[in-house]
Amino acid sequence: MFKLLASWGFLVGSVLGGIAAVLHFGFDPGRVFLYYLGPYYLVCTLMQYVWPEHPNQFEKGEVLTDALNNGAMVAVGSVQNFLTHALIAATGSGLLFHFGVLDDSLAARHLPLAAQVLISFLTFDFMFYVTHRLAHEVDFFWRMHSVHHCAHRLSVLNASRAHPIDLIWRRILPAFVVFQTGVTQEAFIMSGVIGSVLATITHMNVNFKFGLLNYVIGTNEVHRWHHSNNIDEAKNFSIFMLWDHLFGTFVLPKGKSRPAHMGLFNENFYPRHHFWGQLLVPLNWKRMKAQQLAAEAPGAPAHASPRPAPAPAAAPNTPSGDSVIA
Numbered sequence: 497m498f499k500l501l502a503s504w505g506f507l508v509g510s511v512l513g514g515i516a517a518v519l520h521f522g523f524d525p526g527r528v529f530l531y532y533l534g535p536y537y538l539v540c541t542l543m544q545y546v547w548p549e550h551p552n553q554f555e556k557g558e559v560l561t562d563a564l565n566n567g568a569m570v571a572v573g574s575v576q577n578f579l580t581h582a583l584i585a586a587t588g589s590g591l592l593f594h595f596g597v598l599d600d601s602l603a604a605r606h607l608p609l610a611a612q613v614l615i616s617f618l619t620f621d622f623m624f625y626v627t628h629r630l631a632h633e634v635d636f637f638w639r640m641h642s643v644h645h646c647a648h649r650l651s652v653l654n655a656s657r658a659h660p661i662d663l664i665w666r667r668i669l670p671a672f673v674v675f676q677t678g679v680t681q682e683a684f685i686m687s688g689v690i691g692s693v694l695a696t697i698t699h700m701n702v703n704f705k706f707g708l709l710n711y712v713i714g715t716n717e718v719h720r721w722h723h724s725n726n727i728d729e730a731k732n733f734s735i736f737m738l739w740d741h742l743f744g745t746f747v748l749p750k751g752k753s754r755p756a757h758m759g760l761f762n763e764n765f766y767p768r769h770h771f772w773g774q775l776l777v778p779l780n781w782k783r784m785k786a787q788q789l790a791a792e793a794p795g796a797p798a799h800a801s802p803r804p805a806p807a808p809a810a811a812p813n814t815p816s817g818d819s820v821i822a
Contacts (some may be wrong), residue, residue, distance in 0.1 A: 503704040507697060507713070510536065512802050514689040523682045525577075528689060540696050541652045549703040549716070550649060550696035550754070557769030562653040566797065569656040572663050589675035598738040611809025616674050617690060618736065623670035625734040629745070632661060632730070639778040646768045648759045650720050655699035710748055712737055723745045724755030762788050 517532035545552060590605075593597040631641035633786075638663035647654040673685060697704075699721035704713045714722075714735045722732040731745040740746035760766055765787045767773025768780050 497702070499705045500707050503706050503715075505714070506530075506704070507694075507706070507709070510697070511690055511691045513575065514693045515604065515686065516690050518686050523685050525685055525688075528685075533689065533692060536693065537652065537696060540700055540702075544651060544701040549701050551653075552701065553649075555648065555769060558647070558654075561769045561771050561774075562647075562651070562657065565656045565658070566653065568771075569658070569663070572660045575664070583726060590678035591676055593678055600678075601800050604683070605678050605680045609680075609683060609686070610710065612679045613676055613686045613690070616683045616687035619674045620670045620687060620691065621734055621736045622739055623673045624666070625739040625743075627666040627669055628733040631666065632733070637662070639781045642766075643774045643777060645723060646760050646766060646774070647723075647764045647765055648757070648768075650699045650716065650723060650758070651701050652696060652699055657774075658778065661778075691735060696737070710737075711741075711746075714740075720750055720754050720758065721749070721757040725757050725759050725761045726755060729755050764788065764791060767786065787801060 513536070514528075517528050517722055521527040521531065541547050590603050593600045593603045604612050607615070627693050631637040640659035643659040643662065644657050644801060647657060671684070674687075692712060698716055700716045702716065704716055706713070706717055709715065710718050714732055718732050718737065721729050724730045729749070731747045732740055733745055736742055737746055759768070763783045767777065773780075
């Protein structure tokens with residue numbers, strides 16, 4: 497019971513702290529990051545070494561790769577914010593209201609802030625579900641999104657593993673759709689901070705126990721199944737689990753706390769802990785597949801695999817079903 501209360505308390509307290517920080521710092525994203533989100537990320541990282549769910553065992557090159565990805569995340573985040581604001585400035589927000597297709601009185605900005613934040617959060621998370629699922633089920637997008645899935649464990653540090661193109665398009669599109677509801681910038685900032693707080697928890701290597709909350713929020717207990725290399729388990733695409741329930745992609749096996757293996761399938765030629773190699777994955781995709789096929793050909797020399805392949809013959813997370821570079 498203590499572990500359940502502590503887990504719920506941390507999640508709820510973190511969200512309320514984010515809301516308070518946004519209000520206290522006058523909806524200034526820079527100050528909110530400096531004085532709340534930055535320290536929050538640090539606390540979440542340190543908790544992994546105080547209360548780990550799984551031993552913190554680092555593979556060769558893992559720490560450096562994660563460090564470079566975190567640096568890239570800051571740089572890409574700046575570009576992303578610039579592009580988002582440029583897109584909104586160029587096209588306008590609430591286009592249906594702007595061009596008179598819908599009456600302006602229906603725009604979300606006329607609602608109380610709390611209602612706007614809810615609309616913003618749900619709209620962004622729905623579009624995050626859509627783009628996230630596309631990133632898994634469309635081969636073109638998976639080539640980039642596979643970078644996020646190449647680590648063998650979850651950690652706050654590797655939550656930032658992402659190809660820059662994957663990161664940008666899956667943020668800009670949801671943000672653009674959110675602004676078409678007519679919400680204010682303030683509501684978008686507030687919902688963004690709440691989303692960032694919850695998204696960080698999904699990757700925490702901390703022995704949380706959330707109980708029934710797992711069916712509502714994509715906690716770390718739920719999200720670790722998303723990183724399974726078994727196609728039947730690698731689902732749970734959203735933060736607010738309503739969308740996964742509605743579209744049949746919610747996975748939380750009873751009697752199991754974690755998948756047998758996390759990461760990719762047939763990853764022998766994948767630059768798992770090589771930052772620069774990961775940037776080139778989309779360009780090298782066909783070559784890696786050819787190398788994998790050659791290694792699997794009859795009579796080919798055995799290529800050491802870091803772990804046993806999962807039961808399904810097809811590669812998880814790969815729409816084409818190819819058994820290479822899943």
